[in-house]
Amino acid sequence: MTNNLDTLIEKYLNDIIEIRRDIHQYPEIGMEEVRTSALVKAQLEKLGLEVQDKIGKMGVVGLLRGKKPGKTILLRADMDCLPMDELTDLPFKSKVPGMMHACGHDVHTAILLGAAKVLSELKDEIKGNIKFVFQPAEEANPTGGARYMIEDGVLENPKVDAAVALHVWNLPLGKVGIRTSTMMAQSDRIFITVKGKSSHASQPHNGVDAIVTAGHIITALQTVISRNVDPMESAVVTIGTIHGGSRYNVTCDKVVLEGTVRTFNPEISAIMPTRIKAIAENVAMALGAECDVEYVEGYSATVNDEELATKFIGYFKDAIGEQNVVIPSQPASGGEDFSEFTKLVPSVFYWLGMESEMNKGKTTVHNPNLVVDEGCIPVGIKTLVSGAIDFLNE
Numbered sequence: 001m002t003n004n005l006d007t008l009i010e011k012y013l014n015d016i017i018e019i020r021r022d023i024h025q026y027p028e029i030g031m032e033e034v035r036t037s038a039l040v041k042a043q044l045e046k047l048g049l050e051v052q053d054k055i056g057k058m059g060v061v062g063l064l065r066g067k068k069p070g071k072t073i074l075l076r077a078d079m080d081c082l083p084m085d086e087l088t089d090l091p092f093k094s095k096v097p098g099m100m101h102a103c104g105h106d107v108h109t110a111i112l113l114g115a116a117k118v119l120s121e122l123k124d125e126i127k128g129n130i131k132f133v134f135q136p137a138e139e140a141n142p143t144g145g146a147r148y149m150i151e152d153g154v155l156e157n158p159k160v161d162a163a164v165a166l167h168v169w170n171l172p173l174g175k176v177g178i179r180t181s182t183m184m185a186q187s188d189r190i191f192i193t194v195k196g197k198s199s200h201a202s203q204p205h206n207g208v209d210a211i212v213t214a215g216h217i218i219t220a221l222q223t224v225i226s227r228n229v230d231p232m233e234s235a236v237v238t239i240g241t242i243h244g245g246s247r248y249n250v251t252c253d254k255v256v257l258e259g260t261v262r263t264f265n266p267e268i269s270a271i272m273p274t275r276i277k278a279i280a281e282n283v284a285m286a287l288g289a290e291c292d293v294e295y296v297e298g299y300s301a302t303v304n305d306e307e308l309a310t311k312f313i314g315y316f317k318d319a320i321g322e323q324n325v326v327i328p329s330q331p332a333s334g335g336e337d338f339s340e341f342t343k344l345v346p347s348v349f350y351w352l353g354m355e356s357e358m359n360k361g362k363t364t365v366h367n368p369n370l371v372v373d374e375g376c377i378p379v380g381i382k383t384l385v386s387g388a389i390d391f392l393n394e
Contacts, residue, residue: 030137070128187335
């Protein structure tokens with residue numbers, strides 16, 4: 001089947017690249033993927049699939065029924081972009097100010113459409129069903145689009161037996177990365193409001209400086225990692241934004257901090273809210289300020305099913321060669337909404353290498369200079385297609 005698969009992928013590759021570039025030029029933020037969803041729906045309908053839209057508000061699902069009854073596998077791609085200006089010089093760079101596909105979701109969507117095209121031609125060889133799931137709002141932590149699609153029944157009718165998703169990654173082009181355990185971290189959010197008292201900057205003793213207090217809180221929060229987490233474990237506490245102050249000569253009376261917490265071990269995840277709240281509130285109190293802390297649990301850790309991942313490692317080795325299947329020693333500290341699927345059905349999440357000489361130094365996701373080598377697209381299609389067929393026909 002491998003030679004036939006390569007031929008089919010090559011048949012559709014130019015069209016898929018054109019679709020990817022079109023989506024890249026017109027990025028849409030989470031739950032506003034109107035144009036992208038319409039494009040996806042139209043492409044799936046051309047294939048004669050059973051298509052539903054507005055699943056989970058903006059999601060699209062295409063169902064392919066094989067020639068014989070059997071299991072059902074779900075293949076998922078995310079569609080949303082990030083709110084940032086693109087700084088690349090690509091000829092198909094974003095035409096929407098303040099919006100960019102800086103996480104590669106345009107590539108994911110194109111790859112899954114390519115897989116749908118190829119698998120539609122192979123449906124007589126398929127035993128069972130394949131659901132092509134195009135999800136909105138993956139970037140909307142803590143309320144991403146996966147849970148809405150699940151609430152709308154995407155795992156039912158027919159009932160899903162396994163789920164698979166990929167993500168472009170800074171691995172060498174042609175390779176994939178897959179683990180039999182945790183792939184991505186739990187991703188929580190923290191919101192801290194420090195309340196002080198304004199005064200003239202020349203008379204700080206008449207006020208309570210919220211900026212100084214916030215600075216001490218930011219520094220003290222790092223002790224959560226250095227003094228509360230086993231050195232053999234891993235966790236991250238990062239403050240990403242700080243807003244406060246109205247004028248250079250006025251002591252600030254309010255500072256708002258936002259940040260993220262990344263963990264892999266549920267026991268460590270459990271202590272984070274209490275420790276962060278205690279540190280922030282008590283540092284503020286010691287300096288005469290007040291502090292409100294909101295800790296929001298976001299995406300759970302993305303954990304591959306061990307048995308299923310082991311099977312897919314074998315499928316991938318058969319499809320692209322053993323030398324191209326990498327088993328990373330550690331998970332990544334990024335968060336991923338696909339975790340909602342992994343909690344409910346046996347699932348596999350894997351990384352798709354996109355790094356080459358063409359884009360060296362420009363493969364960091366969530367960066368306005370991200371450039372994806374489109375040579376990863378046929379590899380993504382081939383691994384999804386071969387994995388789905390092998391799983392269903394075993």
